[in-house]
Amino acid sequence: MRALFALLLVLPLAVAAEPFTPKDDAAIVQRLPYRVDAAERTRRAALARDPAQLPLALATARAALDRARVLGDPRELGAAQAALAPWWTRADAPPEAVLLRARVLQARHDFDGGLAQLRGLLARDDLPPELRAQALLDSAAVHQLRAELPQARTLCEQLKPLAPLPASACLAELDSLSGNAPAAAQVLARLSPGRTVLPWLALMRAELAERMGDAAALGLYRQALVGADEVYTRAALADWLLAQGRDAEALTLTQGSDADALLLRHVIALHRLNRDAAAPTARLRDSLAAADRREPGKHAREQARFALDVSKQPREALRLAQLNWAMQREPADAVLLLRAAQAAGRDGEPARRELARFVRERGWQDARLAALDRS
Amino acid sequence: MIRALILLLFCTSAWAHQSSEAYLRYRVDGAEVEQRLDVALRDLDRDLGLDADGDGVLSWGEVRARWGDIERLASDGLRFTVDGAACQSNGAGTPQLDEHSDGMHAVLVTRWRCPAAVQALAIDYRLFAATDAGHRGLARLVGAAGEPLVLVPGAGPQTLSASGAGLAGFVFEGMAHIASGLDHLLFLATLILVAVWKRDGAGWVPRLSGRSAVVETLKLVTAFTVAHSITLGLAASGAIDPPSRWVESLIALTVLLAALDNIRPFVPGPRWAMVGLFGLVHGVGFAGPLKDLGLRGAELVMPLLGFNVGVELGQLAAVALLLPVALLLRGRTVYRRWIVPGASGAVATLATLWLAERSLALQLLQ
Numbered sequence: 001m002r003a004l005f006a007l008l009l010v011l012p013l014a015v016a017a018e019p020f021t022p023k024d025d026a027a028i029v030q031r032l033p034y035r036v037d038a039a040e041r042t043r044r045a046a047l048a049r050d051p052a053q054l055p056l057a058l059a060t061a062r063a064a065l066d067r068a069r070v071l072g073d074p075r076e077l078g079a080a081q082a083a084l085a086p087w088w089t090r091a092d093a094p095p096e097a098v099l100l101r102a103r104v105l106q107a108r109h110d111f112d113g114g115l116a117q118l119r120g121l122l123a124r125d126d127l128p129p130e131l132r133a134q135a136l137l138d139s140a141a142v143h144q145l146r147a148e149l150p151q152a153r154t155l156c157e158q159l160k161p162l163a164p165l166p167a168s169a170c171l172a173e174l175d176s177l178s179g180n181a182p183a184a185a186q187v188l189a190r191l192s193p194g195r196t197v198l199p200w201l202a203l204m205r206a207e208l209a210e211r212m213g214d215a216a217a218l219g220l221y222r223q224a225l226v227g228a229d230e231v232y233t234r235a236a237l238a239d240w241l242l243a244q245g246r247d248a249e250a251l252t253l254t255q256g257s258d259a260d261a262l263l264l265r266h267v268i269a270l271h272r273l274n275r276d277a278a279a280p281t282a283r284l285r286d287s288l289a290a291a292d293r294r295e296p297g298k299h300a301r302e303q304a305r306f307a308l309d310v311s312k313q314p315r316e317a318l319r320l321a322q323l324n325w326a327m328q329r330e331p332a333d334a335v336l337l338l339r340a341a342q343a344a345g346r347d348g349e350p351a352r353r354e355l356a357r358f359v360r361e362r363g364w365q366d367a368r369l370a371a372l373d374r375s
Numbered sequence: 376m377i378r379a380l381i382l383l384l385f386c387t388s389a390w391a392h393q394s395s396e397a398y399l400r401y402r403v404d405g406a407e408v409e410q411r412l413d414v415a416l417r418d419l420d421r422d423l424g425l426d427a428d429g430d431g432v433l434s435w436g437e438v439r440a441r442w443g444d445i446e447r448l449a450s451d452g453l454r455f456t457v458d459g460a461a462c463q464s465n466g467a468g469t470p471q472l473d474e475h476s477d478g479m480h481a482v483l484v485t486r487w488r489c490p491a492a493v494q495a496l497a498i499d500y501r502l503f504a505a506t507d508a509g510h511r512g513l514a515r516l517v518g519a520a521g522e523p524l525v526l527v528p529g530a531g532p533q534t535l536s537a538s539g540a541g542l543a544g545f546v547f548e549g550m551a552h553i554a555s556g557l558d559h560l561l562f563l564a565t566l567i568l569v570a571v572w573k574r575d576g577a578g579w580v581p582r583l584s585g586r587s588a589v590v591e592t593l594k595l596v597t598a599f600t601v602a603h604s605i606t607l608g609l610a611a612s613g614a615i616d617p618p619s620r621w622v623e624s625l626i627a628l629t630v631l632l633a634a635l636d637n638i639r640p641f642v643p644g645p646r647w648a649m650v651g652l653f654g655l656v657h658g659v660g661f662a663g664p665l666k667d668l669g670l671r672g673a674e675l676v677m678p679l680l681g682f683n684v685g686v687e688l689g690q691l692a693a694v695a696l697l698l699p700v701a702l703l704l705r706g707r708t709v710y711r712r713w714i715v716p717g718a719s720g721a722v723a724t725l726a727t728l729w730l731a732e733r734s735l736a737l738q739l740l741q
Contacts, residue, residue, distance in 0.1 A: 025439065027435045033417070035431045036429075
């Protein structure tokens, strides 16, 4: 009998995947996410011979961070860190290297680590103005991300003489989060020089318009996307479309991307449209699990969204949304927490009340958070 | 947000795929070692520039033409010793590829003869240390249970035990799995409740001989085992992969139907046939822990066997506890009036709740 079982167990293994040798040399075996141009290739070769060449290392790390932003590929963070290896642990590293080091840490959600690097940098008296401006902005961004608005404001005030346009945008954004949304929207609109709108400014205005419940958000998101097609912007627009019930458009917008953030929106749209979502859902689940294994707890925003909108586990979604809220506190995080709390019913009531108090104290204005006021 | 300003749109975990990983598998047989390294073509392209025509895609010809460089990169970046001594190369495999979740990997198989029988491997891993600080190697011993050894490039030699937990580990996993799966246990218990009876039209009558009750139990357990072994093998190997929500819902349904059948028999045919059919569903549910191990092909044989033996031992333990009691009580009025209807009703209620929860993705139970 046991032999029969063994046979039954082995039978299906014949169909399992095994290594193979393609028959045809012309067979395409891997699509590459980007092409390496000649300049990049020369730079890498030179760096491989002697890694301690600062300008080459900085250019390589910057290129890798740019790709990380556009493609949403975590491999690029490893590449950036590797290029900076000779200066990675040195306290007296050149300021450009420290700036990039901080960005790698921030991108891995090590916000405390990133801020510590930037604080050290800002304490240097001989820091060139343009690097000081970068360090101020980077720190302000992290503080804003954690809803530490007074700290962010202090940094952006210091930025004024160094970089007036970003400083004004930063302060307007902080105003909008402190109860002055309409006035801030006007300030941001006036900052656009001429007809062409900078992509980042369009994105800022789009997000503010969305918070105010203003349908102009759509045009602004599209403007930002035309200027710079990046994972973040695309995901933000997809979220807006999903929130408006324009699921088919969200589906098209997120078609064919490898980035988890876009795959997540794609899967949500498929589910809402009652289309077959089995394969992409499985891929997304694997991918989120791999990300969580590598950096436990750091991907709670996407995990919570998955639990809430895909696997429909409201309690798990609430737990993850709270975990995420402890790490980052942007309006989008508050919206996620509110939705998870509502889905969890009575169990979500304490979280909802606490969030309502937080939002009231800060004077946040957000049409999406209107449901908080029902008590 | 201010992040927009600095063009640092690090959408928190907007990441594609996953960080770079290479997979290492060692097969140890006495002093012989076979090493299989699966390394992503994307990573190889970054370091070696495999895309000769620069068209953004890699053809097999482009990869094959550089196979020698790929082997050199691998042998420079990965060494192992046994008891401080290097092993002697004993040949390499042919160029091959294999698909992983983050794309196509080159498969590099090398064979080694070591000075003595291998107890542990000291692996010195340096792959991509200079070009991707986030890269990791995941090493495991073929046929061993548990988590893989995570290799950090350039962190010095790390030890992979060659003894492993082996078959016993998987037997234990199987037992633990059945012990923690209340739905599987309740299904079995429900069957045993009336295995000591036999169908008589629209009702049940006690079996006269204990022997026939034992034979009936044996039939049921065998049908269940054969059925779930088939689907466990199919699911663990990836040949079938139904959505887990459906599987879990169907498992709840089988428990419900079995419990209702206890109260008033309505399922046609012999009971072992019903149990066999339902066992197919349970087998898919058993496969979870094995699928997580990421073993493929022939590697799955021993773990599958061990796991299945463990599941069966767990079942037999449950049978051994319940059957004597059922045998003893089978003719009593209290058993007919209260115990069977009461227990079956309770199981049916719980199974209904599970079914609702799992099929509608609700949370009704704590």
